[in-house]
Amino acid sequence: MKTVLTKYCALILVISLLTACDATVVSAEEIIYQPQTSVEEAIAQAGSATGGSIATNRIYFQMPRLDSWYSEYGVYHNRYYAGIYWWNGSVQPQAYPGYRASVDQYDQGVYYADVPADVINVIWNNGFFAEQSENPDIFDQHCQTEIINIEEAYAGDYDTLPEGSPNQTDMDGCIFIVDPDPEITTSPYIPNRPFVGNWYVYYGDGCYGSYATTSENFISRDENCLNPDHFDEQGVHIGGDHIKAPDVPNDTLVYGDADCDGAVTILDATVIQRVLIEYPQDVFSEKAADVDGNGLDVTDATRIQRFTAGMIDHFPIENALV
DSSP: OOOSBOOHHHHHHHHTTOOGGGEEESSSSOEEEOOSSBHHHHHHHHHHHHTSOOOEEEEEEEOOSOGGGOOGGGEETTEEOOEEEOSOSSSOOSSTTOEEOEEEEGGGTEEEEEEETTOOEEEEESSOEEOTTTOHHHHTTOOEEOOEEOSOOOTTSBTTBTTOSSSSSSOTTEEEEEOSSOOOOOBTTBTTOEEOEEEEEEEETTEEESSOTTSTTOOOHHHHOOOGGGBOTTSOBOOSTTSOOOOOOGGGOOTTOTTOSSSOOHHHHHHHHHHHTTOOOSSOOHHHHOTTSSOSSHHHHHHHHHHHTTSOSSOHHHHHHO
16 A cells, blocks of 8 residues: 655654745744645746746645634635645745645635646645744644655555546646544644645545446546545435635635635625525625625615725625624
């Protein structure tokens, strides 16, 4: 059996590669390392610099539904994000915790990264890091996976992929799922344990399973979905729309920014209207959308329209918080 994770000594080396270029000074005493760019931006910049394209493989990650993975220091544009780090390959981050991953399904906690095809291992994390000796309280909020192999998976390599990865030459199209019972050996270099997990084939919409869609063992996404959160008490597949995205900390919340893009625009009113008619949205913050504190309704969309037109300069919910 192939081992997903490698030894702690390599991880210690990774942590030692921290550099000030990714540091955010929160106060005179607090220095926090956070990604300064996304994987997508880094790949685009590298391709532009070389005058060509960078071959990549898309891998996915589901952020565990554990409170320990969600911290105020891992928030960007009012959304929690996942970080991804690697230390080899044609394009690589300058420091841990690496790059920001892209959002696939925010309400499902699913993120993805188009990683250069020559990268061998990665570490997923919750988007920030702080030195234990300098900031122990912040250090304790950091979470990450162990070092994960992303080279390939042949039949029999992983119990969760009995036929291997879809093309058996890389993990393109696969998702890493953290073990739901991650009580493993702790490390003095990693708070909250280094989380282990397994690879699955990603079907989209938060669903994952053991077989590629081209396999004879694949029936349909709903039939092959193994995500336990996607089934009701009778075992009927209902999808994951009932999973609520984690709340964004109050000090980073922008009221009216329903689509979590960092600004209040007319698009936020449109997003609310779509949600009210149960039109699916990949990214939506009900807390930010409820601008009057009376629950989400069409009035919130109207207030945002008036705000963007300059007819009002604040929302009722902001008066209530004063």
